[in-house]
Structure formats: structure tokens, C-alpha cells
Amino acid sequence: LAKPVYHPGFIKKVKKVLEIVCHNCSKVRFNRIWNICKKKTRCENEVKEQKPDDGEYGLNMKQAPVNHGGCGNIQPRVxxxxxxxxAKYEAQGEDGVKKKEEPPITPEMAHNILRRISDDDLRDMGLNLEYARPEWMIVTVLPVPPPPVRPSISMDGTGQGLRNEDDLTYKLGDIIRANSNVKQAIREGSPAHIAQDFEQLLQY
Structure with missing residues (x-):
């Protein structure tokens, strides 16, 4: 395919994964306690220090700081x-007024976010590194079933006259034409709104 598309059967799973990773650095942003992390809207980068502990180490002894290693970008609601x-953002404009923005998360953007997730984070999420990588839920290559799976049908029943193609063959033809339109739009440098219309047609 010229551009990735969402798989209707996996789009809800993709949404759930995008809700727990940073859209900029692909780090997992959930904590062990969901009640603490669900209200966070920023991928934190600052070092957080523990409060002084009066335990066995004595008074005013600080534990080692925990650094999340995030990029600091604000995270949207998906x-x-x-x-x-x-993606739903609350961006602050130049005049200091917060404005709500709702840009679409294209399949290409989602694919780039998912494929950057580290192996350690995938293990923490319970995904198999060999058989269940999240970027595979985005369709980038469409397998075409062979003709025996979609045989043509004889209109007169004799097998000699006019033949009609299977519905699957017609749908594959629509996908091929839509994909060709996307390729042509990219090759010719068409305006963004025209290319976006062709991409949406390929999605549907």
C-alpha cells in the first residue's frame, strides 16, 4: 500500500496502546497505580526527589531520585x-488563552509511534516481541487471495458464456485503484487536502 491504513478489527486495540505511550518518544507513560497516572497529561522529564525519610538511614536522608526519562511533551486524549x-489537545496560544485542538491521528503517524516502542516496554505491556508487535495492527501490506478463493461465476450456468467476477475481486479492484490514486498524488506533489481525500478513500 502507498500509505498505511487502520485495520477495522484492531483499531480499538491501537487506540488503547496509543493511550499509554508518549506520542513523541513512544515511552510507556503508565505507572503501577492507574489512579495516579490517568490524570497525567505530560510525559515528564524532570527528576523527582523523595521526601526526607526518618527510617533506618537516619534523619534527613534522601533516597536516590527516580528519573522517568520522558521527553516533556503534552499528551493528547485519544x-x-x-x-x-x-487526538484532543489543550494548546496554549500566543495570547495565553488555552485552545482545544483535535487533529487526526493518521495511520502513518500511529505506525511510527508504535514501531518506536522499545522491547522492554513491549514486555511490560504483555506483548510478544516475535508474534504480537503493535505496529503489525496497522495494515501496510495487503495480501491478495489467489483466484481459487474468489472464482468467477458463469452467468448462464454452462461455463461457456459470460462470466461474472466474485465480489472480493471487485473490492480488490477498488483498493488497487484507490492505492494508485494515492501513489499518483504523492508522485505529482498534489495539495495536501487532495492527497488526504485519496488516503481516506483508500482507508474505506
Whole structure:
């Protein structure tokens, strides 16, 4: 395919993964306690120091600081609408007023986020590194079933006259034409809104 597309059967799973990773650095941003992390809207980068502990180490002894290693970017709320994923931000404008933005999360953006997740984070998420990588839930290559799976049908029943193609063959033809339109738009440098229309047609 010229551009990745969402798989209708996995789009909800993709949404759930995008809700727990940073959209900029792909680090997992959930903690052991969900009640603490669900309200966080920023991938934290600062070093947090523990409060003084009066335990066995004596008074005013500080434990080692814990650094999350995040990038500091604000994280959106992911919403699912039909075959689209939408990111909801509260961005602060130049005048200091917060404005709500709802840019779409394209399949290409989601694929780039998912494939950057580290192996350690995938293990923590309970995913198999060899058989269940999250970026595989985005369709980048479409397998074409062979003709025996989608045989043509004889219209008169004799096998000699006019033949009609299977519905699957017609749908594959639509996908091929939509994919060709996307390739042509990219090759010719078409305006963004035209290329986006062709990509949405390929998705559907």
C-alpha cells in the first residue's frame, strides 16, 4: 500500500496502546497505580526527589531520585470515531488563552509511534516481541487471495458464456485503484487536502 491504513478489527486495540505511550518518544507513560497516572497529561522529564525519610538511614536522608526519562511533551486524549483516531489537545496560544485542538491521528503517524516502542516496554505491556508487535495492527501490506478463493461465476450456468467476477475481486479492484490514486498524488506533489481525500478513500 502507498500509505498505511487502520485495520477495522484492531483499531480499538491501537487506540488503547496509543493511550499509554508518549506520542513523541513512544515511552510507556503508565505507572503501577492507574489512579495516579490517568490524570497525567505530560510525559515528564524532570527528576523527582523523595521526601526526607526518618527510617533506618537516619534523619534527613534522601533516597536516590527516580528519573522517568520522558521527553516533556503534552499528551493528547485519544478518541475513536468510525475508522479514524483523533487526538484532543489543550494548546496554549500566543495570547495565553488555552485552545482545544483535535487533529487526526493518521495511520502513518500511529505506525511510527508504535514501531518506536522499545522491547522492554513491549514486555511490560504483555506483548510478544516475535508474534504480537503493535505496529503489525496497522495494515501496510495487503495480501491478495489467489483466484481459487474468489472464482468467477458463469452467468448462464454452462461455463461457456459470460462470466461474472466474485465480489472480493471487485473490492480488490477498488483498493488497487484507490492505492494508485494515492501513489499518483504523492508522485505529482498534489495539495495536501487532495492527497488526504485519496488516503481516506483508500482507508474505506
Amino acid at each position: 478518541r475513536h470515531k468510525a475508522l479514524q483516531l483523533i
